Amino acid sequence: MARDGTPAPAPHAGGEPGAGAATGDGPEILVEGISKVFGRRDVLRDVSFTVERGGFLALFGPNGAGKTTTLRIVATLLSPSSGAVRVAGHDLKDDPMPVRRAIGFISHNPLLYRDLTAEENLRFYADMYGVTDDGRRIRDLLERVELSHRRFDVVRTFSKGMLQRLAIARALLHRPRVLLLDEPHSGLDPHAVDILDGLLDEIRSEHTFIMVTHSLRKGLELADQVMILDGGRIVFRQTGQVAEDAFAAVYREHVHEGALV
Amino acid sequence: MSLGMRQYRAMVRKDIIAELRTKEMVVSMFLFVVLAMIVFHYAFTVRGSVRLSLLTGGMLWVVFVFGALLGLNRSFVHEKDEGCLDGLLLCPVDRVTIFLAKTTANLVFLAIIQLLAVPVFLLFFSTSDVVSNLPGLLAVVVVADIGITTLGTLLATISMNTRSRDLLLPIIFLPLIIPLLIAAASGTAKVFNGDAGLSSLLGVLTFLVVYDAVFLVLAYGTYDFAIGE
Amino acid sequence: MESATSAVAETTARPEAMRIGVTTAVFAAAGVLLAVGLLAAFWWAPTDASAMGFSQKILYFHAPIAWCGLLSFGVAFVAGILYLRRQDAKYDLLGVAAVRLGLLFSGLVMATGMIWGKAAWGVFWAWEPRLTTFLIACLLYAGYFVLRSTVEEESRRATYAALFAIIAFVDVPITFFATRLLPEGLHPVVIRPTGTGMVAADAVALFVSMAGMTLLLVGMLRVELGIETLREELHYLKNRLGR
Numbered sequence: 001m002a003r004d005g006t007p008a009p010a011p012h013a014g015g016e017p018g019a020g021a022a023t024g025d026g027p028e029i030l031v032e033g034i035s036k037v038f039g040r041r042d043v044l045r046d047v048s049f050t051v052e053r054g055g056f057l058a059l060f061g062p063n064g065a066g067k068t069t070t071l072r073i074v075a076t077l078l079s080p081s082s083g084a085v086r087v088a089g090h091d092l093k094d095d096p097m098p099v100r101r102a103i104g105f106i107s108h109n110p111l112l113y114r115d116l117t118a119e120e121n122l123r124f125y126a127d128m129y130g131v132t133d134d135g136r137r138i139r140d141l142l143e144r145v146e147l148s149h150r151r152f153d154v155v156r157t158f159s160k161g162m163l164q165r166l167a168i169a170r171a172l173l174h175r176p177r178v179l180l181l182d183e184p185h186s187g188l189d190p191h192a193v194d195i196l197d198g199l200l201d202e203i204r205s206e207h208t209f210i211m212v213t214h215s216l217r218k219g220l221e222l223a224d225q226v227m228i229l230d231g232g233r234i235v236f237r238q239t240g241q242v243a244e245d246a247f248a249a250v251y252r253e254h255v256h257e258g259a260l261v
Numbered sequence: 262m263s264l265g266m267r268q269y270r271a272m273v274r275k276d277i278i279a280e281l282r283t284k285e286m287v288v289s290m291f292l293f294v295v296l297a298m299i300v301f302h303y304a305f306t307v308r309g310s311v312r313l314s315l316l317t318g319g320m321l322w323v324v325f326v327f328g329a330l331l332g333l334n335r336s337f338v339h340e341k342d343e344g345c346l347d348g349l350l351l352c353p354v355d356r357v358t359i360f361l362a363k364t365t366a367n368l369v370f371l372a373i374i375q376l377l378a379v380p381v382f383l384l385f386f387s388t389s390d391v392v393s394n395l396p397g398l399l400a401v402v403v404v405a406d407i408g409i410t411t412l413g414t415l416l417a418t419i420s421m422n423t424r425s426r427d428l429l430l431p432i433i434f435l436p437l438i439i440p441l442l443i444a445a446a447s448g449t450a451k452v453f454n455g456d457a458g459l460s461s462l463l464g465v466l467t468f469l470v471v472y473d474a475v476f477l478v479l480a481y482g483t484y485d486f487a488i489g490e
Numbered sequence: 491m492e493s494a495t496s497a498v499a500e501t502t503a504r505p506e507a508m509r510i511g512v513t514t515a516v517f518a519a520a521g522v523l524l525a526v527g528l529l530a531a532f533w534w535a536p537t538d539a540s541a542m543g544f545s546q547k548i549l550y551f552h553a554p555i556a557w558c559g560l561l562s563f564g565v566a567f568v569a570g571i572l573y574l575r576r577q578d579a580k581y582d583l584l585g586v587a588a589v590r591l592g593l594l595f596s597g598l599v600m601a602t603g604m605i606w607g608k609a610a611w612g613v614f615w616a617w618e619p620r621l622t623t624f625l626i627a628c629l630l631y632a633g634y635f636v637l638r639s640t641v642e643e644e645s646r647r648a649t650y651a652a653l654f655a656i657i658a659f660v661d662v663p664i665t666f667f668a669t670r671l672l673p674e675g676l677h678p679v680v681i682r683p684t685g686t687g688m689v690a691a692d693a694v695a696l697f698v699s700m701a702g703m704t705l706l707l708v709g710m711l712r713v714e715l716g717i718e719t720l721r722e723e724l725h726y727l728k729n730r731l732g733r
Contacts, residue, residue, distance in 0.1 A: 100353040101353045109344040115339070125352070416657075419650050423640035424640045429640055479657060486649050486652075487650075
């Protein structure tokens with residue numbers, strides 16, 4: 001905590017989040033001093049944090065702060081210029097494949113092929129992840145996201161909300177331990193938001209999460225750890241529940257809009 | 262079936278199903294190829310001493326290479342336009358497997374076009390009796406196709422990530438494909454001029470096989486860099 | 491603002507290649523060797539007995555330039571591999587310098603080749619293996635710069651450029667062999683496996699010219715690399731101050 005000069009974390013109830021799930025192998029997600037340089041632009045500087053198994057980290061910050069970059073690094077889509085990341089006990093650089101198996105990724109882009117049906121999309125990803133009971137799993141997930149009736153329809157005909165629901169099914173298909181969410185609520189209609197929230201509630205205890213979001217309320221509701229990134233650095237980090245108005249004040253205090261590069 | 266095989270088949274199947282559903286690409290490629298042949302007919306119509314059969318080997322491959330370019334440009338169109346590249350890269354799949362699957366899909370599309378176009382070509386240009394050296398022609402076509410799709414897929418992976426995607430691919434692809442074009446055209450010309458037998462094509466075939474091998478190895482070694490990040 | 495001016499201060503030290511010293515020595519040595527080689531070519535080497543006559547002397551320019559062009563592309567190839575392994579931007583700059591010089595030399599090969607062709611055989615252009623290979627190489631490596639111009643992000647641009655430099659260099663010998671598949675043209679084969687088909691004095695003059703030209707290339711590469719490095723710095727500083 002001294003590294004970014006923030007106040008010491010407020011005391012919180014209970015022990016580490018996700019109590020009882022700790023396997024003794026260390027945190028589920030361990031990020032150590034990662035930086036990312038694009039050409040000569042410092043997008044991330046010396047970012048470190050951990051998320052325990054079963055924990056939920058909400059990541060806030062202004063645009064360009066490096067939130068999506070951080071998430072993409074943990075998702076193995078980007079490699080850090082320096083530093084190390086461990087997910088589910090595996091190092092990202094040495095051993096990316098087991099990490100990819102352990103991660104599910106949901107962003108505002110549903111990552112679905114528009115000319116394929118819902119079923120074909122899920123079958124494709126099931127094959128790519130080597131899911132063994134794919135037939136039953138696909139059926140179950142389609143039910144959970146309330147899309148069974150559109151199973152054989154080409155995805156191009158889906159609404160945004162339906163796309164996002166199918167994307168959730170896609171992300172959960174291979175039973176990942178870790179879920180990475182990049183502004184999953186953006187652009188969704190209320191019904192889709194409800195289904196998404198309902199699902200998140202349901203699977204909350206079985207998974208570890210990092211969620212990047214602009215919605216203070218949603219983030220704080222679900223999280224047991226919050227972090228603010230600005231200009232590529234962590235400017236605030238705290239474990240435990242945080243009240244919304246208190247946090248809004250903290251946010252204004254720590255984030256300087258339009259900072260110099 | 263190993264995971265790699267399962268992933269390979271899934272990717273090839275996905276590309277083929279997606280294309281068959283819209284048929285955008287193969288229809289465009291086929292139309293282009295037929296139109297090009299018509300243009301060639303009028304461009305090269307001379308009366309008198311020029312034997313058209315001297316030119317037809319080359320004409321056929323010009324048409325195939327440019328037609329292939331249309332298809333190669335679209336290698337990653339679904340991933341790029343629909344933002345699915347992340348989805349593919351998130352999967353626990355070897356990047357080289359992705360390359361092999363994309364190359365295979367491109368090969369299938371090119372083969373479909375060629376199967377449809379060659380009869381039309383023979384109809385338009387009625388060159389000498391091809392059937393006598395059909396195995397020779399087939400051998401040249403297969404080996405040349407592998408080279409075109411291998412190199413083309415590798416370069417398309419690079420060009421899809423640049424600003425001027427469609428414009429860049431011909432610029433970097435055509436100079437590199439010239440050696441293959443020379444070999445394939447000269448081999449096909451031999452067939453059309455009645456050179457019987459596989460043996461006369463040995464030089465051409467050897468060259469093509471070496472070409473394919475070199476670029477396959479190169480692609481294998483560099484594909485992680487081409488598709489990553 | 492203060493951070494920008496300090497950035498200017500720390501980057502205006504001249505790149506190593508542009509300091510007087512090693513580079514001057516290289517150019518001096520190149521100059522001496524080239525002078526000796528060309529003197530030998532024009533004064534001592536006998537005029538070619540065949541129909542080509544005096545124009546054959548162009549070989550003493552043409553061949554070393556061709557050799558240097560290929561060598562430069564080879565440097566770009568190695569620089570590409572090194573960049574991919576080590577991710578150090580200086581290899582990218584070296585690649586750019588090497589390809590640029592390679593293009594320059596290739597252009598000169600074609601020019602001298604065309605002059606020679608006209609003087610010796612009456613035609614400016616003939617579709618024979620060496621000339622054609624260099625023509626294709628010119629177009630190929632021009633594509634290198636087109637590729638670079640389409641990628642904005644520096645490390646991705648360097649990665650793709652490195653890949654292309656590797657692929658292109660592998661293709662050059664392949665192209666050469668392909669153009670030999672078709673019947674041979676007018677270009678005389680000078681150095682055969684059974685020894686040079688020329689008189690001894692010729693061979694010495696030729697190799698001295700080659701050595702001189704190679705040193706010239708080395709000197710030019712150093713200078714070009716220096717220029718490239720400075721250009722990069724300038725670009726970077728412009729961006730920072732422009733904000």
